[in-house]
Amino acid sequence: MSFESQPEPGSSTVSTLVPVPAGPVPIIPEPSPRQKVDITIDGQKLVVPEGTTLLEACRRLGIETPTLCFLENLTPVNVCRICVVEVEGSRVLVPACSRKAEPGMVVRTDSERVRLSRRLVLEFLASSVDVSTAPELKNYMQRYQARPERFGPAAPAAPAGGRDAALPGLHILPEGTMASTVAQPVKIDNELYVRDYSKCILCYKCVEACGVDAQNTFAIAVAGRGFDARISTEYAMPLPESACVYCGNCIGVCPTGALMFRSEYEMRRAGTWDEPKQTRTDTICPYCGVGCTLTLHVQDNTIVKATSPLEQDITRGHLCIKGRFGWQFVQNRGNLEAEEKSGLESNRDD
Amino acid sequence: MDLRLTGAEPTSEEKIAVESVLGPPDSGWVGGTRRSELEGHAAFGGQAARAKRHLLLPVLHAIQSRFGWISSGALSYACQRLDVPPAEAFGVASFYGLFSVTPRPPVVVHVCDDIACLASGAKAMCEKLEQTLGSPGSPGPEGRTTWLRSPCLGLCERAPAALLSAAGKRSYEKVLAPASPETITSCLNETESEPGNLLERLEASLAVPQVGQAELRLLRRIGRVNPESLDDYRAEGGYKMLRRALELGPDRVIREVIDSKLVGRGGAAFPAGKKWAAVAAQTARRPHYLVCNADESEPGTFKDRVVMEGDPFALVEAMTIAGFAAGCERGYLYVRGEYPLATERMARAIERTRERGLLGDNILGHRLSFDIEIRRGAGAYICGEETALFNSIEGFRGEPRNKPPFPTEAGLFGKPTVVNNVETLINVLDILGRGGAAYASTGTSGSTGTKLFCLSGHIARPGVYEVPFGTTLRQLIDLCGGVSGSRGLQAILLGGAAGFFVSPQQLDTPLTFEGTRAIGASLGSGVVMLFDDTVDLKEILLRIAAFFRDESCGQCVPCRVGTVRQEELLHRLADGRPMGSLAKETSLLREIGQAMRDASICGLGQTASSAIESAMAGWERFNERKHP
Ligand SMILES: Cc1cc2nc3c(=O)[nH]c(=O)nc-3n(C[C@H](O)[C@H](O)[C@H](O)COP(=O)(O)O)c2cc1C
Ligand code: SF4
Ligand code: SF4
Ligand code: SF4
Ligand code: FES
Ligand code: FES
Numbered sequence: 001m002s003f004e005s006q007p008e009p010g011s012s013t014v015s016t017l018v019p020v021p022a023g024p025v026p027i028i029p030e031p032s033p034r035q036k037v038d039i040t041i042d043g044q045k046l047v048v049p050e051g052t053t054l055l056e057a058c059r060r061l062g063i064e065t066p067t068l069c070f071l072e073n074l075t076p077v078n079v080c081r082i083c084v085v086e087v088e089g090s091r092v093l094v095p096a097c098s099r100k101a102e103p104g105m106v107v108r109t110d111s112e113r114v115r116l117s118r119r120l121v122l123e124f125l126a127s128s129v130d131v132s133t134a135p136e137l138k139n140y141m142q143r144y145q146a147r148p149e150r151f152g153p154a155a156p157a158a159p160a161g162g163r164d165a166a167l168p169g170l171h172i173l174p175e176g177t178m179a180s181t182v183a184q185p186v187k188i189d190n191e192l193y194v195r196d197y198s199k200c201i202l203c204y205k206c207v208e209a210c211g212v213d214a215q216n217t218f219a220i221a222v223a224g225r226g227f228d229a230r231i232s233t234e235y236a237m238p239l240p241e242s243a244c245v246y247c248g249n250c251i252g253v254c255p256t257g258a259l260m261f262r263s264e265y266e267m268r269r270a271g272t273w274d275e276p277k278q279t280r281t282d283t284i285c286p287y288c289g290v291g292c293t294l295t296l297h298v299q300d301n302t303i304v305k306a307t308s309p310l311e312q313d314i315t316r317g318h319l320c321i322k323g324r325f326g327w328q329f330v331q332n333r334g335n336l337e338a339e340e341k342s343g344l345e346s347n348r349d350d
Numbered sequence: 351m352d353l354r355l356t357g358a359e360p361t362s363e364e365k366i367a368v369e370s371v372l373g374p375p376d377s378g379w380v381g382g383t384r385r386s387e388l389e390g391h392a393a394f395g396g397q398a399a400r401a402k403r404h405l406l407l408p409v410l411h412a413i414q415s416r417f418g419w420i421s422s423g424a425l426s427y428a429c430q431r432l433d434v435p436p437a438e439a440f441g442v443a444s445f446y447g448l449f450s451v452t453p454r455p456p457v458v459v460h461v462c463d464d465i466a467c468l469a470s471g472a473k474a475m476c477e478k479l480e481q482t483l484g485s486p487g488s489p490g491p492e493g494r495t496t497w498l499r500s501p502c503l504g505l506c507e508r509a510p511a512a513l514l515s516a517a518g519k520r521s522y523e524k525v526l527a528p529a530s531p532e533t534i535t536s537c538l539n540e541t542e543s544e545p546g547n548l549l550e551r552l553e554a555s556l557a558v559p560q561v562g563q564a565e566l567r568l569l570r571r572i573g574r575v576n577p578e579s580l581d582d583y584r585a586e587g588g589y590k591m592l593r594r595a596l597e598l599g600p601d602r603v604i605r606e607v608i609d610s611k612l613v614g615r616g617g618a619a620f621p622a623g624k625k626w627a628a629v630a631a632q633t634a635r636r637p638h639y640l641v642c643n644a645d646e647s648e649p650g651t652f653k654d655r656v657v658m659e660g661d662p663f664a665l666v667e668a669m670t671i672a673g674f675a676a677g678c679e680r681g682y683l684y685v686r687g688e689y690p691l692a693t694e695r696m697a698r699a700i701e702r703t704r705e706r707g708l709l710g711d712n713i714l715g716h717r718l719s720f721d722i723e724i725r726r727g728a729g730a731y732i733c734g735e736e737t738a739l740f741n742s743i744e745g746f747r748g749e750p751r752n753k754p755p756f757p758t759e760a761g762l763f764g765k766p767t768v769v770n771n772v773e774t775l776i777n778v779l780d781i782l783g784r785g786g787a788a789y790a791s792t793g794t795s796g797s798t799g800t801k802l803f804c805l806s807g808h809i810a811r812p813g814v815y816e817v818p819f820g821t822t823l824r825q826l827i828d829l830c831g832g833v834s835g836s837r838g839l840q841a842i843l844l845g846g847a848a849g850f851f852v853s854p855q856q857l858d859t860p861l862t863f864e865g866t867r868a869i870g871a872s873l874g875s876g877v878v879m880l881f882d883d884t885v886d887l888k889e890i891l892l893r894i895a896a897f898f899r900d901e902s903c904g905q906c907v908p909c910r911v912g913t914v915r916q917e918e919l920l921h922r923l924a925d926g927r928p929m930g931s932l933a934k935e936t937s938l939l940r941e942i943g944q945a946m947r948d949a950s951i952c953g954l955g956q957t958a959s960s961a962i963e964s965a966m967a968g969w970e971r972f973n974e975r976k977h978p
Contacts, residue, residue: 080906081906082907092950117949124908171899176920177927233440235422
């Protein structure tokens, strides 16, 4: 879904390429003409179709609005609150990513209040989560001059399983001299991808991608409560015992690198991951007839990971295990065997 | 949905517990024996089973109260029966404080260490328990018992309070209030030898010092009628108002409620009549639901408990009237999990009224069909937030939804829903009794009618009081016998943990929505908690900060992390170890508070800093204080 191609009232969105099935031709109802809504953003007036979100409206005006938990191909969960804007008459700020434009709305996207909340959200995240592989978030931090160190040095990481065992409604009282974090050992329990929840900002994207928005597997969900809330399988069981089918769609949507291809993870650890050196090649997945677009990330003549563009209208960036990971077996046979040997030993924390 | 069940096999006892709610399986696909010709190729359970997801919470309760914890085998069987993915069900089970997803002794005493109890010696009591019983959660002899700290149990008038819950074939609960280390220990020992005690009877009238006074309206029956007798209730005027409502018709009932200017008593003060009218108007979208919010978990609040324990039929009648007015086919009563007696009394009242045809179809010979289902919460303050409450009933995590859409448009199960607090609803009986306009003549123009206040802490006669809006704080405190003991008054907490501290200089504030707003406070849920000058207010503030850190659902960043940073900062200050200057810390605290207030999804995050910020002005003063 792209924002520029929002249908204007009256324009037809019916594609002529849809194959006509045999039998009575279904009548496709005309899209009901959408009302127009007048709004003002940062002093600029504009008219948008009813149902347009404030984020879409901002983008039309070229106003950059940071987002973390929003993705075009997922249902908005509006939990990160980085996108908040000020709406005249509203007691609190509203999330631009999901709030729809209403007639006469007057919106401010760069007021002192907006900047403070965005900065604090970034400071809250960066002081509790490892954002080292989240380039977007780091950019926002610069833009809003976030200083997460204001909350003190990071508290030591939890032991393996520690955060999984937290009880809802109970916590050990802090001393306050160190900032609590979600740091914990990386979960490495399979050959295809790792889960480094020290980097998890709890944006819910992976849960949505694993659930009704794409994969319908429901292998992972949010467990626990409050600061101890976490992405988890049932009873925190390892992925190979869970319902996971390794489609990797969760990796595809994760904004922070918490979910990472095993290949990328190992290369980063070895210090050989070199993104500027990588090329990206689009191709069509060879496995089945669906025809998903694959973007192969290649470094030193080796495929290091596979993604799929969001705009791709067949599966909107989602793939299955074959497209996502199949190339490893195709190409890296030698490496993989070596990796398998060392991989099992590396089932540990750093 | 093609579920992959990953848990252990359920034991036969676990199956029985699940089936106590769901009945036996009727198909091989959901755990029964497969009838091969019929079920060889297609699963029939799916759609029907999924529509039962709202039974997840009751099923989890059944498992918890049978075994004291929820094993993977039991959860897996529940998932199979309800067609819920195990990861999601685990997410739900691990959300609630009263559930355990790891083995836990069957007998647990939940010891309140929240603010009213802190003011009554809960700290020393917990320290004593640590010495005698070990750290919270550590199993006692033979692994049968343990104790845990708990947020406010809604028994503040009898602080310090504790609640024992014993899982087993005959599970039961017992209130210990006021509790002492000795009563707690002996109660634990007792249950080891002789399980199966009945719930200790709490007389609701003990919580209503005004019992029997003629001017009472909302509390007038409490302590005077048998809360288990429908006949008594009717002899005291019960069910006259439903008759009147049926005569008036839905529109006139709504008109009276609008004329009365009744606003919600759950904290948000939204006009009740407006809410009903909005739902009633949605004639094309059915069914409509009525939800009575009895989650009452705001520290210091216990009025809804007292109403439900002392006058349960009134709530049933009021809910029926609300359902009639707004065109709701079904009502849900969501009672907090820590209220066993209120739940029992309400269940009995619903049963009695149903037997007499006052619930069900053709009520009182009219074309009115309405019934009420009780749902028990399981230890989550956030489930009192109306949209979190809907998610909780529907079998999802109790995470608030983004608004709009508002409940009147898309509430429970996505349908137009009236959600009201217990106290709001029982006011409707009084409104129909005297007429909306006459009702509005009590109180002030901005706050009409009477209000229930929950008095606790250092007050001579704690309890629930009913006074007209406009009574000043001083008058109310005098009515309750003044400050207990001989010490001076240090501060008053208005509105609960999400409220504000006011000082003894502000005692002449009229208790109205507008009057409290004028001094930058709020009435909230009607909490008035007194602290005399022996109390270390820093400790109270730390407890409030811990409360919000514990009770945040964790969904949105400002609240999930903000409540943690706020608590850390307060600990630094309390220990006299500020990072940089005190001024720097207070400005950081204000920034945290502003981000939580401005950017959080729901009222929890938006108010998590209010009481603390309202007390900060006095922080230096607290620091200088010498404590006995
Ligand atoms: C964190 C939180 C907890 C709440 N807890 C309760 C509660 O226990 N009981 C209640 O009636 N309202 C509670 N509310 C308010 C409800 O969201 C809602 O406004 C209320 O039930 C509406 O009923 P009323 O209009 O009759 O007050 C809570 C709100 C928040 C944000
Ligand atoms: S890899 Fe696919 S199935 Fe497995 S957790 Fe991620 S989204 Fe779910
Ligand atoms: S693992 Fe990634 S996608 Fe999932 S919640 Fe965390 S940050 Fe978001
Ligand atoms: S404000 Fe707190 S309780 Fe409310 S949705 Fe956000 S995290 Fe949950
Ligand atoms: S992007 Fe809008 S709340 Fe996260
Ligand atoms: S019961 Fe302990 S504070 Fe309310």
